[in-house]
Amino acid sequence: METEKEIVIDIKGLYKSFGNNHVLKGVDLQVARGENVVVLGRSGTGKSVLIKIICGLLTQDEGSVIVLGEDVKNLSYKKLEELRLKVGFSFQLSALYDSMTVKENIAFPLKRNFKHLSKKEVNDRVDAVLNSVSLLKTKDQYPAELSGGQKKRIGIARTLVLRPEIMLYDEPTAGLDPISSIEINSLIHNIKEEFSVSSIIITHDLVCAKTTGDRLVMMFDGVVQKEGTFEEVFDSDDERIKSFYEYNFT
């Protein structure tokens, strides 16, 4: 009999509106430790809003979001900061700090949160994480000098340096060429293996979903329509799910 896995993210009855635009209309989602969950759906279905609520960047109107045993909505700012150190967020546009080099970008959250670390320790951790994304050679470059794929990898490295327990990826392959997309997909897979993190991957790229996800969640109109393995989700008569598949693979 399979042992029950620890739930690291537990979302129940999540509602979120912006004015009269009801984005999330009762989302339920659970993520187990060490699991990669891919959230699929068309633009505007509230996928990014969902992960922004998980890390406390947005607050839900109704419902509960429990992350690593903490109710995100009711946390004090100090407690929320402690939780954020355990939850990495990779932004769609990488969000690298323009005025800093790659090395400074990665060292920035480390220096600000772990002031007891010596300069050598910071440098070692930066080098190690840059090595794990195979971009050690770019350490003295500025974000403007990097390609889209490199920026994404540095963005991921910047979150990994804090050694998070959970990773949230917002459209990790959006705007990348196929080769860079494959590199990012394999990086997400390696991160799961190497750092034993649980992840939520927001995407509408089915190759990314198939490669990186242990479980897929299909969202339409602010609700979860279907979830399961890749095959289970796309073995469907729902026209919207079928057209989503056909758009990607035909």
Place this chain on the structure above:
Amino acid sequence: MEINTATKEKYYLSKRADGFFLNITDTSRFVLNYFVQLLRPPYEFSEIVRQCYKIGCNSLPLISLTGFIIGVVFTKQSRPSLSDFGAASWLPSLIGIAVFRALAPLVTALICAGKVGSSIGAELGAMKVTEQIEAMDVSASKPYKYLVFTRVTACVFMVPLLMLFTSFVAMMGSFINISSNEHISLATFIANAFDKINFLDFKASLIKSVVFGFTIGMVACYKGFNTTRGTEGVGKAANAAVVTSMYLIFIEELMIVQIIGWFR
């Protein structure tokens, strides 16, 4: 699945009134947070010094030119009127009073609002629309303390220093103009210029500049932090930072002059 309708928009007064009061609350919280951070070490000294350098040194050429021209032009324009009354020897005193009491603090603040305010507004606005501020937030890197506190503090330190520099350059401009028309030594010029200026004038100008510096930094950071709608929003944030701080500087100037008047 049943769709919840309880999330329909509800207003306490009306959409506009609620928005207005929410805006005031949001702005007040943003400003008060500065004083909260002021009481919470550690401080980002290296970033404050970097910002002081950016704000101070980069503004020096424009400040120098403006101050010099104010000194020369104001002296040149005032001479005929004073000469008509045989009071040309009062020129240094007149220039001293005008520069120290009014022109230097106001002109420095307006130049800084234009140069520094737009730069901070655009920089933070660009960081906001490219999610860099959110990235700092989600990595618990305290963006307010790193971005806002350091910039506002640098403005509070540098605007008074720039004001003193403007005063000095304006007085030099005035001396050059006076000495080219009348035979007057620098020592006599300085003695005459400072004859009618007391410590209260000096203090008042410094206080004004500190208030102006705080206003410029705070308005620019607030506008940058609340930028929306992409690159168009960045331009608007930079523009709003300049216009709003200029309005506030004029209002503060009037209020401070009134208050100082009670102590004279």
